[in-house]
Amino acid sequence: MGVSMPTFKSRPITLIYDIPNSKTLQFWDGLKEGKVYATKCKKCGKATFPPVADCSDCLSSEMEWFELKGEAEIEAFTHIIIRPSSFQQEKPYTVVIGRLNDGIKILTWLKGSKLSAVKVGMKAKLVVRSNSEGEPIYMFVPI
Amino acid sequence: MVKKVAIIGVGNSKFGIRQDVNIAELTFESVKPAFEDAGVVGRDIDLLVLGSVGSGGWYEEMLPAVIAAEYCGLTGAGLLRCEAACASGSAAVFTAYSAIVSGNTDLALVIGLEKMREIDTPTTMELIGRAGYYLWEFHNFGMTFPAYYALYATSHMAKYGTTEEDLALVAVKNHKYGAMNPLAQFQREITIDDVLSSPIVAWPLKLYDCSPITDGSSALVLASEEKVKELGIDTPIWISGIGSSSDTANLSKRLNYVGLRPSVIASQRAYKASGIEPNQVEVASVHDCFTIAEIMAYEDIGLCMKGDGAKLIQDGQTEIGGKIPINLDGGLKAKGHPIGATGVSMMYELTKQLREEVEKTRQAPLNKYIALAHNVGGTGHYCFVTILRR
Numbered sequence: 001m002g003v004s005m006p007t008f009k010s011r012p013i014t015l016i017y018d019i020p021n022s023k024t025l026q027f028w029d030g031l032k033e034g035k036v037y038a039t040k041c042k043k044c045g046k047a048t049f050p051p052v053a054d055c056s057d058c059l060s061s062e063m064e065w066f067e068l069k070g071e072a073e074i075e076a077f078t079h080i081i082i083r084p085s086s087f088q089q090e091k092p093y094t095v096v097i098g099r100l101n102d103g104i105k106i107l108t109w110l111k112g113s114k115l116s117a118v119k120v121g122m123k124a125k126l127v128v129r130s131n132s133e134g135e136p137i138y139m140f141v142p143i
Numbered sequence: 144m145v146k147k148v149a150i151i152g153v154g155n156s157k158f159g160i161r162q163d164v165n166i167a168e169l170t171f172e173s174v175k176p177a178f179e180d181a182g183v184v185g186r187d188i189d190l191l192v193l194g195s196v197g198s199g200g201w202y203e204e205m206l207p208a209v210i211a212a213e214y215c216g217l218t219g220a221g222l223l224r225c226e227a228a229c230a231s232g233s234a235a236v237f238t239a240y241s242a243i244v245s246g247n248t249d250l251a252l253v254i255g256l257e258k259m260r261e262i263d264t265p266t267t268m269e270l271i272g273r274a275g276y277y278l279w280e281f282h283n284f285g286m287t288f289p290a291y292y293a294l295y296a297t298s299h300m301a302k303y304g305t306t307e308e309d310l311a312l313v314a315v316k317n318h319k320y321g322a323m324n325p326l327a328q329f330q331r332e333i334t335i336d337d338v339l340s341s342p343i344v345a346w347p348l349k350l351y352d353c354s355p356i357t358d359g360s361s362a363l364v365l366a367s368e369e370k371v372k373e374l375g376i377d378t379p380i381w382i383s384g385i386g387s388s389s390d391t392a393n394l395s396k397r398l399n400y401v402g403l404r405p406s407v408i409a410s411q412r413a414y415k416a417s418g419i420e421p422n423q424v425e426v427a428s429v430h431d432c433f434t435i436a437e438i439m440a441y442e443d444i445g446l447c448m449k450g451d452g453a454k455l456i457q458d459g460q461t462e463i464g465g466k467i468p469i470n471l472d473g474g475l476k477a478k479g480h481p482i483g484a485t486g487v488s489m490m491y492e493l494t495k496q497l498r499e500e501v502e503k504t505r506q507a508p509l510n511k512y513i514a515l516a517h518n519v520g521g522t523g524h525y526c527f528v529t530i531l532r533r
Binding site: 004005007010019049050075076077078079080081082083084085086087088090093095097105106107108109115119120121131135137 | 203287
């Protein structure tokens with residue numbers, strides 16, 4: 001039952017998915033302008049992030065967009081050392097869940113803080129920065 | 144009148160890195176003993192429900208239920224595969240149980256199967272990391288499974304003062320029992336220092352806070368009360384109640400990060416279905432995919448107050464001789480965690496416990512003969528709690 005038993009290689013497969021985002025395009029376009037948008041249901045008023053095209057509460061598909069701003073408080077964090085295969089090129093990164101003043105919570109990276117300074121309860125600001133592939137992503141930075 | 148359902152035959156493969164077998168052969172290792180235990184063969188079975196997640200991902204076959212059926216002589220039975228992430232095994236048990244309760248069938252086979260070691264570890268991390276919400280939490284942020292639970296750990300530590308040493312105690316306990324279980328992937332005891340000095344995976348979780356990546360299969364034969372009588376089964380283990388629940392795909396939409404709400408709800412539903420209170424359970428398997436998960440499970444399924452989970456492990460209350468012994472097979476942590484097999488394997492273990500057939504050193508003392516399996520899928524995305532009675 002060791003690790004060197006006889007095996008043979010399967011045929012390889014590469015999967016790359018085309019993920020539709022036409023219904024949340026304002027969010028993706030907003031990132032390019034440095035803004036983070038969420039959605040609010042026009043019918044029942046439920047605010048949602050990540051943005052959605054359809055309301056899970058009242059099932060309306062009439063949404064309006066609003067920009068997320070303000071301070072967040074960090075509710076949970078981790079420093080990811082062992083990375084998945086598609087993040088091998090990244091240095092270890094810190095992921096947090098931050099709660100904005102209006103109650104919306106966001107899971108994203110926290111950058112620009114010493115590891116030892118990251119704590120539950122710390123304050124952070126939501127910003128848009130480029131990732132290592134040059135794509136704009138939202139993240140937190142310390143205040 | 145709701146029909147009663149019993150587990151009448153159980154089998155479990157050796158867990159570990161099983162490069163010596165393909166998925167069909169690995170499945171056979173648990174199905175054969177389950178059949179022999181129950182005194183049935185494949186052609187007696189009306190329905191096969193297989194829990195597995197990795198088809199076409201961790202392993203090469205897309206239709207494992209069909210392959211398992213052909214290889215184990217069940218072709219012609221009704222077949223399906225259940226997916227509830229790491230709770231797929233319990234979901235498979237629930238499905239077969241429901242088919243018997245409804246009168247649709249009298250004899251069903253449940254298989255839990257996973258083969259996770261045919262691909263490299265970073266790719267495995269990638270696939271499991273995607274098991275949340277790929278679009279919003281993986282694509283740009285590279286979440287991993289240890290990282291999801293590490294978020295809960297930091298929050299639990301901040302709110303309740305739980306420490307890295309407390310987490311390590313869970314690993315030490317589960318390795319202790321794993322060392323007594325010949326089926327377990329890890330066969331040696333470890334110390335708190337071993338855990339604390341192991342490499343960081345996703346802070347505060349270290350290598351020894353994490354369940355391993357495992358190949359394994361487990362199988363149960365389920366029967367109606369009539370079938371139990373017809374077959375003359377000596378010691379049927381009755382499925383006394385099942386509860387299930389779920390939480391959001393996005394972790395960001397969860398209420399808090401100090402417990403898994405679906406564990407609370409699923410366990411309450413299971414206790415109600417079974418007509419018992421948490422303090423009547425005498426032995427349990429809880430979902431210790433990471434050490435923090437076991438501490439949260441104690442609290443969430445009502446074995447102690449919220450925030451007191453660490454105290455339970457500190458006081459040895461979840462070892463043999465304590466208030467309620469937990470994960471006496473080594474748990475996911477030491478027995479191994481072949482995702483789709485885990486829920487079925489929990490019931491394999493608890494059936495053996497209730498029949499008093501496990502190794503003497505890890506046999507729970509029983510009086511009421513009530514056992515509980517708590518099986519979480521994803522990061523609390525799914526949860527099934529199953530109560531068994533002799």
